[in-house]
Amino acid sequence: MITGKNYIGKELSSKGSNTYTTFNPKLNSDTEWTFHEATKEEIDAAVNKAYEAFKVYKSFSGEKKAEFLIAIAEEIEALGDPLIEAYTKESGLPEGRAKGERGRTMGQLRAFATFLKEGSWVEATIDTAQPDREPMPKTDLRKMLLPIGPIAVFGASNFPFAFSTAGGDTASALAAGCPVIVKSHPMHSGTGELISSAIIKAAERTGMPDGVFSNLNSSGIEVGQQLVLHPKVKGVGFTGSAKGGTALYKLANDRKEPIPVFAEMGSINPVVALPSALTDKGSDWAKQYAGSIMLGAGQFCTNPGLILGIKSTSLDSFIATLGAEIEPLEPTCMLHPNIHKNYEKGKQELSGQGGTNVVAAYESDVAPNVAQQKVLTVNGSNFLKNPKLHQEVFGPFSIVVRCADAAELEQVLNKLEGQLTGTILGNAEEIKKYDKIVDALQGRVGRIIFNGVPTGVEVCPSMQHGGPFPASTDSRFTSVGTSAAKRWVRPVAFQNWPAAALPDALKDENPLGISRLVDGKHTDAKI
Secondary structure, eight states: OOOOOEEETTEEEOOOSOEEEEEETTTTEEEEEEEEOOOHHHHHHHHHHHHHHHHHHTTSOHHHHHHHHHHHHHHHHHTOHHHHHHHHHHHOOOHHHHHHHHHHHHHHHHHHHHHHHHOGGGOOEEEOOBTTOSSSOBOOEEEEEEEOOOEEEEOOSSOTTTTTTTSHHHHHHHHHTOOEEEEOOGGGHHHHHHHHHHHHHHHHHTTOOTTSEEEEOOSSSHHHHHHHHOTTOOEEEEESOHHHHHHHHHHHHTSSSOOOEEEEOOOOOEEEEOHHHHHHHHHHHHHHHHHHHHGGGGOOTTOOOEEEEESSHHHHHHHHHHHHHHTTSOOOBOSOHHHHHHHHHHHHHHHTSTTOEEEEEOOSOOOTTBOOOEEEEEEHHHHHHOGGGGSOOOSSEEEEEEESSHHHHHHHHHHSOOEEEEEEESOHHHHHHTHHHHHHHHTTEEEEEESSOSOOOOOSTTOOOOOTTTTBSOTTOOSSSGGGGGGGEEEEEEESOOGGGSOGGGSTTOTTOOOEEETTEEEOSOO
């Protein structure tokens, strides 16, 4: 049942008088639920509980934390149809998408559980003592990754499950040994409360300390700001706009004790169509990219918002086919009227820029909050001159750039800001021939794709979901896959430490049986 209250640890609370409702974009009306915004008192209580819980939770074994994560997945599944119904009401997304995203969310939790049970992720490194070394003895040094403390997680608008309450940021922080305080996204607070109830049930069922998880409601920015500024919060996870992520990053760095903000902030995901791709499979790629641009009403951080090619008749044919394929596709509902409004504003602004031409535009009447797709084309020279054309339009929108030659295409890539993904369409021989273009693209992205579409992010250890600023605030880390846990830890070295007092990961006996780097060699053997 959705109460509209905040979870302060395991306790439901509604001390504030400020309330708000969520919105059903398909019906274009408010939902039946009213939510109480968290007060400063409730924020302090949640953070203080998390701080106390950290003292206990940080020392839990990988097995015990894995049990917690598996229990969360089970409790989410046990919520059944009411969870799917809340998701579809608050997002306008279809039931199939809801069930698929729920499956991904449970899969992420179970993947982190497996990761914890294996245990080598703590990067245990041991350099044993050499007391007889000349001219000076060598001391015993042992190092591993340890959790940093309570983490504030901001729910994402476009993934109410996978990047929100129990999404990748929360799952990875809990896996790392850090309690989590979620600032629920105001567009799907009901969905967030139901997920929160599942996490609390799982915490109680597996003996987690009260405060290991809290969920705070807010329709504005004040709760988020207070969380980031709270001295007992030690890190921030965010998925959303560049404006929001950058503001949180600056806020965190202005603290007396700065803390890391790992923000994933969007991307236009450039696609480079090399000559062979256009001559050999131009029509096929045009069809695939029409679908990719339209997927989820274009509300993916990996939506292909920019397609680049070298001027040719085959590029002209690709553009014509792309337009013919995408224009008649049935538009779909966006997540919220505000997102639709921003989409229309961005689309109109870029359509009004000099040198642009319309390739395709859906112009039939649509229901409220439905995103009418549009594709523009522009030449490379005009694109280089106009930074506005480099901006992301969040929705089913893309620009195709006709570059005069390979040199101009390389120049365009070097002018782009950091991106989450970049794609090369072509063949293996062209990778060698156009090595400067490939190198330029690689320098701007976190994931480089060959002959595919960027939409769709596999959850696995090898995934990199992050890129140079402003795609993310720290391109060394990922927000997807088990490596995401590395954001919430720091290395600690133990020098000449008593054997019995060492963490299990660093003991000579290696009771966890994990792989360690011992005197420069990887081994799971005892010392």
